[in-house]
Amino acid sequence: AQSVTQPDIHITVSEGASLELRCNYSYGATPYLFWYVQSPGQGLQLLLKYFSGDTLVQGIKGFEAEFKRSQSSFNLRKPSVHWSDAAEYFCAVGAESGGYQKVTFGIGTKLQVIP
């Protein structure tokens, strides 16, 4: 069974600073990888996904993530954070299970942006 770890529960960055949110996964084969964002009181919105191909994936809102097989990681990055990026971020890993894709979510990282 697959699993995903988000080591940082809470991160605070200054507006305009760069951001990196960590995500590590455990799965025997190449997984499907996702990053979602959840603003307060909202549902989860897909930022980006990795299925195969180029290991650097571009997403919405200026985010990108890089799949590193050797480190079992899929870290999310943004070069310059905006106050509106304050939210909860979830990494997720998907894998085939019994003919269907099962997706497991991490516990989330809460991003606080200070002026």
Add this chain to the structure above:
Amino acid sequence: DTAVSQTPKYLVTQMGNDKSIKCEQNLGHDTMYWYKQDSKKFLKIMFSYNNKELIINETVPNRFSPKSPDKAHLNLHINSLELGDSAVYFCASSQEGGERIFGPGTRLTVL
């Protein structure tokens, strides 16, 4: 156009009551899901339906019963509500092998 919609957005009820949450998707997806998000934001899969057929049922009390009248709808009925059922419930849908598209959530509070 709302891709995945849920009603109601908020639900406040007494212990022991029975309640339902409705979900509809207009994306033409084959698979729909119910997730529960607890107070610590942990997101856990409850059920998954593919073309109206139950394919995932994760250790959920049998007080929870999903119903899928067609592949665009997946409703969740909860009997004999308990305090521990208080959470945010998310409906989602996906096409085969694709990412989940989530609804806005239903915040259930059991008093």
